[in-house]
Amino acid sequence: xxxxxxxxxxxxxxxxxxxxxxxxxxxxxxxxxxxxxxxxxxxxxxxxxxxxxxxxxxxxxxxxxxxxxxxxxxxxxxxxxxxxxxxxxxxxxxxxxxxxxxxxxxxxxxxxxxxxxxxxxxxxxxxxxxxxxxxxxxxxxxxxxxxxxxxxxxxxxxxxxxxxxxxxxxxxxxxxxxxxxxxxxxxxxxxxxxxxxxxxxxxxxxxxxxxxxxxxxxxxxxxxxxxxxxxxxxxxxxxxxxxxxxxxxxxxxxxxxxxxxxxxxxxxxxxxxxxxxxxxxxxxxx
Numbered sequence: 001x002x003x004x005x006x007x008x009x010x011x012x013x014x015x016x017x018x019x020x021x022x023x024x025x026x027x028x029x030x031x032x033x034x035x036x037x038x039x040x041x042x043x044x045x046x047x048x049x050x051x052x053x054x055x056x057x058x059x060x061x062x063x064x065x066x067x068x069x070x071x072x073x074x075x076x077x078x079x080x081x082x083x084x085x086x087x088x089x090x091x092x093x094x095x096x097x098x099x100x101x102x103x104x105x106x107x108x109x110x111x112x113x114x115x116x117x118x119x120x121x122x123x124x125x126x127x128x129x130x131x132x133x134x135x136x137x138x139x140x141x142x143x144x145x146x147x148x149x150x151x152x153x154x155x156x157x158x159x160x161x162x163x164x165x166x167x168x169x170x171x172x173x174x175x176x177x178x179x180x181x182x183x184x185x186x187x188x189x190x191x192x193x194x195x196x197x198x199x200x201x202x203x204x205x206x207x208x209x210x211x212x213x214x215x216x217x218x219x220x221x222x223x224x225x226x227x228x229x230x231x232x233x234x235x236x237x238x239x240x241x242x243x244x245x246x247x248x249x250x251x252x253x254x255x256x257x258x259x260x261x262x263x264x265x266x267x268x269x270x271x272x273x274x275x276x277x278x279x280x281x282x283x284x285x286x
Contacts, residue, residue, distance in 0.1 A: 010091040017092045018129075021154030022195070022207035025088070029136060029202040033083035038138055041227050043075040044105045050256040055106075056166040061113035061217065067104035070260040073280055076103055076229075085134060085229065086282040092206060093130045093233040098283040101126070101230035102262060106215070109223040115215030116169040117185045119153075120230075122161040123173075124209065125241055125266035126274045130233030136204040138225040143198045145219065147205060147226075150185065150212035151193040158210060159183070174242045185212065231282075236274040238265065 006014070017023045029037060049069025054062045080086060080100060089098050101124075106115075120133060135147055160179035165171035172181065185192050196216070197205060207213065209230065218224050258264065261278035268276075 006091050006094065011094075014092050014094050017132075017206060017208070020149075020151045020195075021211035022149045022151075022205055022213075023092070024197045024203070024205050026200075026203050028088060028134075028204035028206075029083065029085070031202070033079070033085070034138075034202045036079045036083060037136060037227055040076050040079050040103070041105050041138060041225055044069065044072065044103070045107065047071065047075075055115065056113055056164060056169075059113070059166040061111055062166070063106060063108040063112045063218075065104065065106045068102040068256075068260050068262055070256050072103055073100075076100075077280075080229075080280065080282050081285075086231075089132050089134065089206070089231045089233075090283045092132055093235075095130065095234050096284050097130075097234040097281075099232050099279045099281050101131075101232050101279065102260070104228040104230070106224070106226045106228075108215075108218040108226075110218065111220050112218045114186075114217040116162045116164060117150075117182065117212055117214040118162045118164075119158060119212055120209035122158050122179070122241065125239055125262070125268075126232060126236055127239035128232070128236035128274065129208075130235040131209050132206050132231045132233075133209055133228050134204050134206045134231070135226060135228045136202070137199050138201055138227065139223055140200050141198065141222075141224055143196045145216045145222070145224065146196045146199055148194050148196040148214050148216060149205075149207060151195050153212040154208040154210040156210070159212075185214070232274055232279075238268045238270055238272050238274050240270040241266070 013023050044066050051068050052066035055065050056062050086098050090096050159182040160172040160174050163171040163173040261276040265276045
């Protein structure tokens with residue numbers, strides 16, 4: 001991994017990111033950045049996109065999410081250009097090239113279900129080492145109700161992803177021919193190196209999208225507003241999936257008329273460098 005120009009602390013973070021598949025960074029967002037992130041969350045909440053809707057709908061404890069809104073780029077521009085987030089991601093990649101893949105929010109309020117265990121990568125038409133998800137919460141959460149990770153699981157394999165079926169969380173999205181079944185992590189938690197972190201607003205976890213993770217539930221009287229930004233860098237490649245771009249989960253068809261570059265990049269030849277001019281390039285600055 002290139003290290004020229006990066007501090008010893010950043011090099012250590014990057015090594016942990018590569019080894020564990022995630023890294024916890026207290027205070028990653030300063031007060032100004034946190035205020036901008038809160039504004040982005042509120043903008044997305046007020047402007048539902050094609051990927052907005054309930055997760056695990058029709059059952060008790062459902063919660064709200066929205067992702068990959070093709071109209072979100074201007075609203076998120078300050079967060080992506082006036083804060084330290086792109087430099088942090090570049091440091092974890094050990095290289096200057098950083099592009100935004102897409103944004104996502106979740107809103108859990110009161111008694112909610114947990115987000116099923118899954119990997120993000122099987123849903124996306126991309127692969128490679130230089131991929132990262134920055135997840136932050138606008139509300140303080142204890143470790144028991146935070147995002148959870150299986151350490152080292154980004155090294156493979158890629159499992160048949162959860163279909164997010166509200167009646168059967170074990171239901172798989174793809175045909176089983178080339179995809180091993182997702183293990184029932186929740187039923188055998190002691191068998192996996194599960195890690196979670198108590199988090200205050202401004203803290204962040206950055207993880208590789210192949211890392212197995214799941215979101216703990218919230219309880220009565222508590223809410224969790226969380227925001228994720230997904231990035232890719234130089235060493236990322238088109239990976240054709242059994243769907244075109246975002247998977248159709250829980251009726252979230254993401255039918256934006258093909259406007260989001262996720263849809264456009266999904267049609268590129270398998271294995272070529274993952275690039276499309278419609279993805280905002282954050283580093284190096286243009």
